[in-house]
Amino acid sequence: MKKAFSNLIKIFKYSFKSSKIAIFIVILIGLIKGLALFLPLIFNEQVVNLIYNSSVNSLGFKDIFIIASIFIVSIFLTNLLYSILNSYFNSLISLLYGTTDLLLAKRSLTLDYEVLEKEENKLMLQKARDGQNSSGGIGNFLSNIANLIQNIFVIILGFSYIGELFKVIDISKIVINEEVTSSLIFRFTNSWYIGLILVIFIILALILTILLISKMYKISNKFFEENVDYNHKYAYFARIFTDYHLGKDIRIFNLKDVAISRMKEIFFKLDESYGGLAKKVAKNQIGVSIISSFIILLGYILVSLKAYCKIIELGSIITIVGSITNVLNALVSIFSLSQDMLLQSTYLSYFEDYINLKNDDDKKDYVDISEVKAPYVFRFNHVSFKYPNQNEYALDDVSFTLGKFNKTAIVGKNGAGKSTIIKLIARFYKPEKGEILVNNININKFRFKDYQTLFGVVFQDFSLFPLTIKENVSGNKKINEEEIKEDLDKVNFNYQKFEKGIDTYLYNYIEKGIEVSGGEAQKIAIARTLYKDSDYVFLDEPTSALDPISEAEIYSLFDKLVTNKKAIYISHRMSSTKFCDDIIVLDKGKIIEEGSHEELMKINNGVYQELFNAQAKYYK
């Protein structure tokens, strides 16, 4: 519960920060909605009293109608004000929704890769997103606050009318026969404690409601954890049948049955947990309902007695009965609202936690990137690294230098640690032990963004984006159409076959665009690296999807390219690594051989020789 309160406070603060007007509007809406419930009652009461006493006060139709009109017009104005405010509030909600979505995306985009990729952070983000979807996010939270204010205001207003029941009249001043005034019922009715009984009941109901809320919170909290987990799985199931990439295997291997039986398992559990929770909530809801119903019972009797004995005016029956109904509804609403809000605040606290995630080196004193003067080299100094959830080291006490030669290849069997080297150099992960230096400065000392300018990477699983071809190639660099075309020409990518040339969009997400084959995509990705124009180029399996003709094209292209750049290849195609000046052979996270092709081929039973011959024998 304590945590829930601190969450609530966090979210309040956050709402304040995002929009000061929002809070003002929320309070105003709450008050107006509360008032709107009482205005007709008061109106009704006043008019009934006026008519009832019309003969005494000698008021005519005109007088009463004018008073009534004032009420009707003020009710109209209240409703109008409410719909204007509400309309404005809805716009505010969409603004807040946009802001929160943007904040999440912004945080994701600026987080270190290692922090972004951490399982616990991914789950946190998932929960934050679930919160947006399943509980409506900050906007819904605010409208719940408005409802809460409304209900609290209703209880306060209601009490002030119920207070009418405390009214006691001086027997000597009224004209009712003695028989009535001396009766027990009259004396009981005409006392202040009769009202007190009702108020005590209402306060008891309030206390009980609060107790039940805190009890329910415990139950829901446990359920909430399950719920987050369940939403995660539900989303994956939806992916199974909407992602057409999965579709081929699903059909041929009849994976439909596997998927559906997994869904059924999860749904069965869901049925248990949701169903169980529903019953618990319903039971507690009954608790609140029953207690509050006794208030109704008592209230109705007291009101009729007081009115019967003419202690209160006829018109007051309307306001008091109406107030009792309103107060009770408010109590039940507060109960369910609090449930929602506590759940929402938990969800929203994930959001808050996520956008406050810190990169490891957010506050360090950076070394200026201009300290790194070309030609620079990357040096691994006793570097060890292990992926999360894995027992074995991907790299184990590795030391070497990249950049001594123009072309370097890194080869090895599957799982030897080749791609890990690139990920460490790119600072996507930090070494567990040892350090990586560029010209003797630890790479972590530079600002991440500056550091990335030192090299371009063509990743094994590179991504292109649904932007124009020219935007894809330029990255965040200034667009120079001539240069972009030049680079695309270099990789033999024929952009002229499209009507809009390099202004053609890729894919169909943003604008109607074109689908490119794996080979074409690879060419664009390489052009992007060329346009980036860094001194180093890393290529992780750059030709895996290409046919031999295109492959040969790319190789010859890179031969031309490395005249003023340094290239690092990772490839299973030994043909592409053969011409490198330096070949580093990895095996099980360690460097076991290094040298030129000729040197390595001379090592009898060496790993390089084995790898090379394994492929070469088919071409003899």
Place this chain on the structure above:
Amino acid sequence: MEKREDKRSNKKKKYGFFSNIVYSYKLLFNTKRSFIFLIPLFIIFSILVTLISTYIPSLIVYFIENNFNIYTMLLLILSLALIFIVIKVTTDYLNEILSMGYLLTRATIPFLELSRKALSMDYELYESSKVKDALAKAEYGVSSNLRGLEGLYRKLPLLIIAILGFLIFGISTIFISYYVLIIVLVVFIINFILIIFVSKKHTKIEDDISKVNNKIRYFSNASENEVMAKDIRNYSLSSKFISLLSTYHKELRKHLIRLNFLWFIPSFELTLGALIRDLIAYAFLIYQAINNLISISEFVALFSSITAFNSYLDQISLYLDENILCSLEVKYFREFFDINNIFNHGSNKNKKCIDINTIKKPFEIDIKNISFKYEGSDKYIFKDFSLKINSGEKIALVGINGAGKTTLAKLLTGLYYPSEGEILVNGVNIKYLNIDEYYSRVSIINQDIYPLAFTIKDNIICSYPYDETRFNKVIEEAGIKERINSLKDKENTFITQNFSRDGINLSGGELQKMFLARALYKTSYFLILDEPTSALDPIAEGELYSKYNELVKDKTSIFISHRLSSTRFCDEIYFLENGKIIEKGSHEELMKQEGEYFKMFNLQAKYYKENLKEDEDK
């Protein structure tokens, strides 16, 4: 193709508002029988609650006005209050039970049905942009608490309550004056017209909104996608994405504000109408009361009626609109089930169907004059293409990117159907086979590898019975046994962390090996391997080659690869270019021809020739 689609759209049934309601509630009552009674009970009780609390004051006034005995009065009020309590408590309880029931119904059976339908749809249909859109819309029907099916479950009872309440309290307003009724009707009709007008505009704006939302969704997802994260960081794309996202959000907000303004119009009309109506109604009421034409208790009762009536009127226009939107989403959901498969799935008894078991194994595949092009493209991938693969034959398919190799694999596995010509399996047209049975007898390793987030075992054995010996044999053959056994949970380890916190991510090479194991585990008579070694290291690649003959024993097989070394152990090599076979023969024969294959082979081979560098130096 086009003709078929026309037929389909002609047949398309129209699902109206009421038909959608019947459909949704049938579905609900099938799972929750008791709801047939509970929902009407909830509706009746809800109205009773309002009725009693509205008329209690006038009743008390009535008792006092007519000088009832105090004890009679107390007794009557006490009993009424007790009834009220029972009804109110029941209503609150029902509300909780019902809403959980709605959620459970929506999230389970319709969701399962939708997955089943989507997953058993012909792949070619499933992949088409039309069906993709239809599926995305259909998913709305089951994906949210407030929309589609669940939205209709939640909101229809509320609409009915509002309509009944409107009628009940409306009748009493007739007692005041017919003018009031006329004004009410006029205001309501104008409101209804306005709502229809606004709804139309709404759907138009909604289209714009969904377009912007798609963009936002794409970039939001991209911002947190691990694979994209690498390129985003190395090419410093963060700021570009953030500025794009904020532009889209601004655009979205503009649309939403327009929507808000739009819906303000009918709500303003209603408020204004209420002002005129109330002025007239109360004028009559006060006039009658002051001239003693009605009693005070009647006055109070009528007065309260107007208040209740007003609030129900507001609710009608609110819930009517929401129900219409939800019903529209249910319509999309239902329409998805009307998409008919074109292949024979054995369910249609009118179609001629041949038992797969009567066909000789391994399969002989005969492709006869087929033509094929992708949806929305004018370019034929195949035009009048023929190829025959004998039973048990091992063929290799080579060619440059875009030659049609992968498309052919899809045609042969029955994922696509040719627009002309026929594919015969031992002389039987695939069309006459139950395609699901055919799937159960063919096996493939696709070029693109997408594992499901279940266990390794699930991914290998799929839905076929578990046979431990066979399982161990195939993981050994695929070269992944060692890796699986090094894991804590062995073959029961989950892939990715979607379903288990201890799940692991396999590398590209490991996944490829796992998929090889899957292809081998299944009993099949026809195997296609599409670039099965692209992520394997040379040693693993070599091992696969050396075992290949053993692996495809008793099967007809196609090996598709850019690595021409792989073609050596195949009986026949086909060189594909632009959807045509331009060369065929054994490796030796093709090398002698000195054609395209020869050129391509040499291009690859030259790098492996020993002492090449020395040659060049000379």
